Amino acid sequence: MTIHKEGYKSIGFAALIFGLINIASFIFLGDNYPKTATIIFIASAILFLFIVSFFRIPYRSLTKGEREVICPADGKVVVIEEILEEEYFKDKRLQVSIFMSPANVHVNRNPVSGEVVYNKYHKGKYLVAWHPKSSTENERHSVVIKNDKAEVLVKQIAGALAKRIINYLSVGQEVHQGNELGFIKFGSRVDVILPVGTKVNVQLNQLVKGGVTVLATL
Structure with a gap:
């Protein structure tokens, strides 16, 4: 599987948001609310992976035929x-x-x-x-x-x-x-x-x- 070129900017932006959200979460919530910080990390990771999946190109054997x-x-x-x-x-x-x-x-x-x-x-x-x-x-x-x-x-x-x-x-x-x-x-x-x-x-x-x-x- 590869990532389509149209996804580079979107995935990069999503990765930036993912990083900022989780850095802020662990700074402000990590000590007093570790479970909440973990939930935020898991939820944002799932969303990030879902965005990456939008731009996947799986390897396939393509069908050919004139008719x-x-x-x-x-x-x-x-x-x-x-x-x-x-x-x-x-x-x-x-x-x-x-x-x-x-x-x-x-x-x-x-x-x-x-x-x-x-x-x-x-x-x-x-x-x-x-x-x-x-x-x-x-x-x-x-x-x-x-x-x-x-x-x-x-x-x-x-x-x-x-x-x-x-x-x-x-x-x-x-x-x-x-x-x-x-x-x-x-x-x-x-x-x-x-x-x-x-x-x-x-x-x-x-x-x-x-x-x-x-x-x-x-």
């Missing part, structure tokens, strides 16, 4: 439905959405290989990630990857806790399946928009792994 659409994120499948996609395609599409909890790995990966033909950031609200309107009203970053099989739209969507979306792609860039697409700090949601008729290989409420689970077959 496969691989899950771009860890989490739980919360939506599988046909929609009228109004941002890019302007027609009916199949949407599969993955909810990322704070406990999930937060790196996002390219579901397919191809050329980035669309990349746009949208300001928006911070509705809870499972809200039906979060896909269109929340802060989000949309990218479309095109290859000879299909065009796949991926939306990184902010939620009530996730207030920073990071995207590494640019229009005209050739990307490879499984490589990093971006990062959402502290979890939220990723939507994958596919052609109608695409075979979906996951089910509602299924737990999936980014870069590993086959989401659909083109």
Whole structure:
């Protein structure tokens, strides 16, 4: 396991706060209230380790396949439905959405290989990630990857806790399946928009792994 580069500043800041809280705790409480100081140390250590876990990247054997659409994120499948996609395609599409909890790995990966033909950031609200309107009203970053099989739209969507979306792609860039697409700090949601008729290989409420689970077959 490694730590993602997006976590260095957050972990450093958390470590500083952890140190200051416990230095103050043992100075002012250590002699007269040692149990209280110990409780503060344990609670702050658990919180610090939890923050570190946000930015972990576990070692995985990534799935590859020209016809496969691989899950771009860890989490739980919360939506599988046909929609009228109004941002890019302007027609009916199949949407599969993955909810990322704070406990999930937060790196996002390219579901397919191809050329980035669309990349746009949208300001928006911070509705809870499972809200039906979060896909269109929340802060989000949309990218479309095109290859000879299909065009796949991926939306990184902010939620009530996730207030920073990071995207590494640019229009005209050739990307490879499984490589990093971006990062959402502290979890939220990723939507994958596919052609109608695409075979979906996951089910509602299924737990999936980014870069590993086959989401659909083109």
